[in-house]
Amino acid sequence: MLTRRATFLAPLALVACADPTAGLPQLPQESFTGYRLGPEDQVRVTVFNDPRLTGEFRITDNGMLALPLVGSVPAAGKTTTEVERSVERVMAQRNLFRDPSVAIQVLEYRPVFVLGQVERGGRFPYQPGMTTLSAVAVAGGFNYRALQDTVSVTRVGPDGQAQEFKAGRQALLQPGDVVTVFERRF
Incomplete structure (x- = not known):
């Protein structure tokens, strides 16, 4: 009976602990060559x-x-x-x-957007040097259900196409970025 139960619960544990950003590429750390202007600046x-x-x-x-x-x-x-x-x-x-x-x-500057498991998601003013963690802070911080180690950042590239990336707490943001904080699985 114990073996059957362990066999049944093991896949559930993997699903519950799955990282929602696992399939995303890492946010590139671009060298700073000066702020680039964009619509709404x-x-x-x-x-x-x-x-x-x-x-x-x-x-x-x-x-x-x-x-x-x-x-x-x-x-x-x-x-x-x-x-x-x-x-x-x-x-x-x-x-x-x-x-x-x-x-x-x-x-x-163009705003950044913070969505998901934060206290007050929405549109917030960008500040030079803003990280994913400081963006979450201006959105009221993580709520009790938030996955706090990684987020996703959606950024529009030079080609005009949006791409989603995995990012850590200290990743630098750019104006127009969308930060998504995921719900942690228990």
Whole structure:
């Protein structure tokens, strides 16, 4: 009788302890090459010697930065420095300034999203250096049913396709990431 019961319960124990992130690839630890702008980022554009062109702007859904007199400049996937040079080039081409000087500062990053077994899932402001654990913390922390060692992170790649990865507590997030905290099995 004991052998039959052990044979029956063994598969149940494996199912109950299965890691929901087991089949996912590990989240790549990319080298930091500068923040890349994307839709929903809010930036402050400063045009030196012309306060009329200085202001706060949001990157559009199609990845463009629309500026007065300059028009739309591609911004998604570029660093602030790259966009600064693009704006300066357009200003020089249109003879708006002889030697334009532009500075761009990110005021508000795209949000991160935290789902699953947390106290208050939802949309949260991204902060540079944010980890999966700090994202869970701003979502109120793990609830009592949460698997706390690993999460999944869904990230949109440069090709525009979303991919899901396995990540630990200290994995660095990027704006737009979706963190899913799974329920632990008893």
